[in-house]
Amino acid sequence: MTMRRLFPIFGLLTAVLLSYALYEALVAAPTEQTMGNVQRIFYYHVPSAWTAFLLFFINFVCSIQYLVRSNPVADKVTNWTVIAIAIAACVAAFVIHPLPQGMEPSSVATTGLAIAGLYFLIKKYFSRERVDALAVVSAEVGVVFCTVVLVTGPLWARPVWGIWWTWDVRLTSTLVLWLIYISYLMLRRFSTSGQTPVLAAALAVFGALDVPLVYFSIWIFRTQHPQPVIGGGGSIDPRMLQVLLINWLAFLCFAGLVCWSRYRLEILRRELEETQALEALLEPRSPR
Amino acid sequence: MNFLYAAYAATWIIHIVYLGTLVRRYQRLSKEIAELKK
Numbered sequence: 001m002t003m004r005r006l007f008p009i010f011g012l013l014t015a016v017l018l019s020y021a022l023y024e025a026l027v028a029a030p031t032e033q034t035m036g037n038v039q040r041i042f043y044y045h046v047p048s049a050w051t052a053f054l055l056f057f058i059n060f061v062c063s064i065q066y067l068v069r070s071n072p073v074a075d076k077v078t079n080w081t082v083i084a085i086a087i088a089a090c091v092a093a094f095v096i097h098p099l100p101q102g103m104e105p106s107s108v109a110t111t112g113l114a115i116a117g118l119y120f121l122i123k124k125y126f127s128r129e130r131v132d133a134l135a136v137v138s139a140e141v142g143v144v145f146c147t148v149v150l151v152t153g154p155l156w157a158r159p160v161w162g163i164w165w166t167w168d169v170r171l172t173s174t175l176v177l178w179l180i181y182i183s184y185l186m187l188r189r190f191s192t193s194g195q196t197p198v199l200a201a202a203l204a205v206f207g208a209l210d211v212p213l214v215y216f217s218i219w220i221f222r223t224q225h226p227q228p229v230i231g232g233g234g235s236i237d238p239r240m241l242q243v244l245l246i247n248w249l250a251f252l253c254f255a256g257l258v259c260w261s262r263y264r265l266e267i268l269r270r271e272l273e274e275t276q277a278l279e280a281l282l283e284p285r286s287p288r
Numbered sequence: 289m290n291f292l293y294a295a296y297a298a299t300w301i302i303h304i305v306y307l308g309t310l311v312r313r314y315q316r317l318s319k320e321i322a323e324l325k326k
Contacts, residue, residue, distance in 0.1 A: 037292055156291065262310060
């Protein structure tokens with residue numbers, strides 16, 4: 001079955017899953033005792049943030065691959081570095097006791113293996129040019145999800161904290177992350193230089209350094225933002241966790257669908273540009 | 289409750305606006321391809 005035929009089926013499944021997730025978030029999830037119903041923003045705010053982080057990570061992997069795949073030595077070194085990271089994560093999970101910030105050994109090992117898996121999956125299925133297209137797509141869809149985080153956050157903060165915004169580390173680093181990827185997209189949109197993909201990839205590599213800062217800021221610094229609810233010693237009602245994961249799965253499927261459409265558009269746009277350039281070259285010049 | 293509905297509505301407005309820009313870009317591209325084929 002071709003991807004084109006699978007698209008409507010996957011779209012329908014995603015729509016059903018999103019509707020079910022919405023029902024779970026608004027109706028089935030238990031009401032939080034202190035905040036009341038407004039806490040249900042959590043089921044959209046947190047999955048959107050996780051999806052944005054994942055997309056920015058894909059952008060990071062694609063950017064690294066775009067930069068190193070032109071040089072066989074750098075490519076080989078990066079492959080071995082990724083393998084070393086996966087092995088180090090597995091070893092650290094079983095050797096270091098206890099892990100910092102109450103991290104679970106299984107999640108550290110799984111993260112290491114997932115990083116390596118994602119890296120080699122992208123490498124196997126995407127050529128160097130297609131990796132560049134995937135980088136643009138993941139950054140663009142990531143910015144959309146990050147915008148959702150930055151909008152739903154203040155709407156949750158106002159009734160709970162009494163303020164729309166505060167310049168604490170978590171909130172400020174998220175805003176900086178959003179601005180970095182906006183600048184990345186503007187560079188890709190408006191720069192006409194042949195070096196644009198290389199410059200954008202370099203910017204993305206540095207931009208991705210902000211993702212761990214955003215994620216771990218609530219563990220490292222004292223912030224207005226609440227502490228993590230899962231992992232790192234956080235506690236959450238099992239039913240709430242279930243609803244959170246259902247919503248994340250629904251948003252992941254939706255993000256996958258949007259990325260798929262945007263990727264097809266990007267490939268089509270690049271092919272059209274190539275054809276137009278070729279046609280301009282072949283066109284007979286008018287005599288001066 | 290107003291903040292809750294505002295947050296959910298804002299989420300879907302952002303996604304729908306983005307999907308709208310994708311549809312517009314598709315239409316523009318299809319037009320350019322049709323012109324090229326002429």
